[in-house]
Amino acid sequence: MTEIIQTVADLRSKVRAWRAAGQKIGVVPTMGALHEGHLSLARRARAECDRVITTIFVNPKQFNNPDDLKKYPRTLEADAVLLSGVPVDVVFAPGVEEVYPDGFITTVSVGGVSEPLEGRMRPGHFDGVATVVTKLFGMTEADRGYFGQKDWQQLQVVLRLVRDLNLPVEVVGCETIREADGLAMSSRNVRLTPEGRAVAGVLYAAVTVAAEEIRAGQSDRMAIREAAEKLRAAGFERVEYIELRDAETLMPSDDPRRPRRMLAAAWLDGVRLIDNIPV
Ligand code: AMP
Numbered sequence: 001m002t003e004i005i006q007t008v009a010d011l012r013s014k015v016r017a018w019r020a021a022g023q024k025i026g027v028v029p030t031m032g033a034l035h036e037g038h039l040s041l042a043r044r045a046r047a048e049c050d051r052v053i054t055t056i057f058v059n060p061k062q063f064n065n066p067d068d069l070k071k072y073p074r075t076l077e078a079d080a081v082l083l084s085g086v087p088v089d090v091v092f093a094p095g096v097e098e099v100y101p102d103g104f105i106t107t108v109s110v111g112g113v114s115e116p117l118e119g120r121m122r123p124g125h126f127d128g129v130a131t132v133v134t135k136l137f138g139m140t141e142a143d144r145g146y147f148g149q150k151d152w153q154q155l156q157v158v159l160r161l162v163r164d165l166n167l168p169v170e171v172v173g174c175e176t177i178r179e180a181d182g183l184a185m186s187s188r189n190v191r192l193t194p195e196g197r198a199v200a201g202v203l204y205a206a207v208t209v210a211a212e213e214i215r216a217g218q219s220d221r222m223a224i225r226e227a228a229e230k231l232r233a234a235g236f237e238r239v240e241y242i243e244l245r246d247a248e249t250l251m252p253s254d255d256p257r258r259p260r261r262m263l264a265a266a267w268l269d270g271v272r273l274i275d276n277i278p279v
Pocket of ligand 1: 029030041149
């Protein structure tokens with residue numbers, strides 16, 4: 001099984017030796033309950049770096065909903081077994097007190113790109129993400145950080161953060177891994193009922209059709225309204241947003257020359273699902 005390190009001091013001594021030997025270090029930050037999406041990031045890091053660290057930390061600061069934090073799946077032993085199949089060099093799984101000791105008072109807050117969509121629906125979420133990612137980069141001294149496109153806005157926030165703070169890390173965005181019916185893999189999917197799971201693929205199907213219609217010249221509004229109708233008809237309780245945005249700034253965009261992205265969030269079975277695709 002892959003070695004699990006829990007303190008920054010132990011991680012630091014390992015990382016220092018690697019760096020002294022001139023090795024490139026890749027980090028894959030996760031909250032655990034690993035699935036193929038996470039493993040694809042770890043495999044990419046394995047292929048591109050000398051050393052790979054996967055971090056597993058359910059970051060309380062990025063949960064705006066206490067119930068979601070409480071129910072978040074925690075499967076450290078099974079995760080370490082999966083990671084030994086990649087293999088990664090180290091699992092860094094610090095406790096909450098290790099990351100946020102008494103007296104911790106700093107927040108990293110990225111403006112602009114953090115504000116709409118997820119930022120609006122989940123106040124404080126991206127401050128939590130930006131703070132923990134900055135810390136994880138500092139703790140691991142990684143040369144490269146691997147992030148999934150599944151969380152597109154988060155990826156843009158991290159890219160902005162690294163540029164704005166001159167962090168010496170190259171951010172690599174990796175393809176979304178999906179189930180056979182198109183549902184983006186997520187640690188929260190296990191909370192769906194069998195009935196919910198059976199219709200969850202409609203989220204990806206609906207935004208895919210909407211994106212095709214927009215490419216074919218249909219109005220954004222019409223295409224998005226139809227997609228939202230499909231979700232409700234399939235049994236989604238609530239559609240939080242379906243939006244066509246500038247892929248980088250996440251601001252509203254009607255400039256078809258700029259890369260655009262359709263992003264969606266909707267509730268099914270009391271589980272919040274998100275997805276996004278290029279348009
Ligand atoms: P999480 O554990 O949900 O915080 O995710 C950790 C990392 O894995 C993030 O960079 C996510 O974007 C990425 N990730 C999660 N699900 C997927 C997926 N289905 N495909 C690709 N990357 C993913």
